[in-house]
Amino acid sequence: MKRKFWNWMEDENTLYLDGYIAQESWFGDEVTPKLFKDELVSRKGDITLWINSPGGDVFAASQIYTMLKEYNGSVTVRIDGIAASAASVIAMAGDTIEMSPPSLMMIHNPMTIAFGEASDFEGAIEMLNQVKESIINAYELKSGLSRVKISRMMDDETWFNAKKAVELGFADKILYQKEKVENQGGGEPPILMDSYMFDKRTVALNLASKLEKVKPEKKSPAIQAEKQLDVAGLLNAVREIVAEELKGKVDVESLRKRLDLLNKTTKIWR
Known part of the structure; x- marks a missing residue:
């Protein structure tokens, strides 16, 4: 029996996307567009999507991203562990993106395996370049950063924590963090999370x-x-x-x- 990666609560629509993203399920625990769609189309109202995934198939992620953008309610994305690679693309579909303080996000260039003669490899390179441009579309739409800056960050395989993700526009809010208030009573100022990018x-x-x-x-x-x-x-x-x-x-x-x-x-x- 295949393990469901979602969990719809009785009082609210809450979805847990936890695991590898793939077009087809081989081991019963992958997140696939078909399984995701079967559950999503039956929902009404706002939903919350928790993400903890190392990524996977970028084309499957693109399908899930589009499903979420087309959803008829508000989508809140919350990252509790990691949203890396293709999972970070899915995260960009949220109307609001929130990250747990110790969570991470990672973006990098797409990868593939090629076999054949020189023309086959040239075609693979062109395909990867176009896939990269399509990924940048999602990051640019959410963050507002220039395509050149996003491209360089992908070239470098960039990791950032919750605060840096908010600074760069890849996320909107850090979970559980109190609103910043002026230190009118004196004493020690509140300790704030450091911004970190690697x-x-x-x-x-x-x-x-x-x-x-x-x-x-x-x-x-x-x-x-x-x-x-x-x-x-x-x-x-x-x-x-x-x-x-x-x-x-x-x-x-x-x-x-x-x-x-x-x-x-x-x-x-x-």
Whole structure:
């Protein structure tokens, strides 16, 4: 028997989208457009959609996104765990998007597997480019960010927490957070969540920037020269790894370079 991924409450229409998104169900626990539609068309009134999904098939996600946009009531999307990849596209269909404080959102470029001759691979590249543009349509419509900025964020596989998602326009509200009030009574101000965004390029370039500012300790000229060579070599290693990441190259040699980079970093900061 297939496990239902929804749960319609008696007093309210509440849906839990939890799991991998696919066109067809192979293991009985995937979220498919057909199963989703069968339940959605029978509903009336406003609905709340909770999302915790790593993503999946972008075409299936596009269908579910469109179903939600066409729904005849208000749709509130709430992210309680993660809305990554294709799941983040579905989230954009919400009239209101709310995120739990520890939840995350991730956007990246679409991926596929291709087989054949050169023309087949050229066709796959063109298809991926068009799919990316279609995904940007959903992000742009919700966030209001420029297509260029969204494209770069997808290139970098960008992760952001609830506050950053609200800042960027990918979400509207953080759940359970009290409204900001002026601290009129004195004392300690309320603690607010930090805005946080992670992508591979930014982290690597920030590390490179810090390394450029490293100064050897004032010891003997020989030790200073050795430390300076270590920093220069480390910078080159960081730049090489960044270049490989941007090309999508992750293999045994790349992992070896990362371990070597970690060892060198430890040596410099001892």
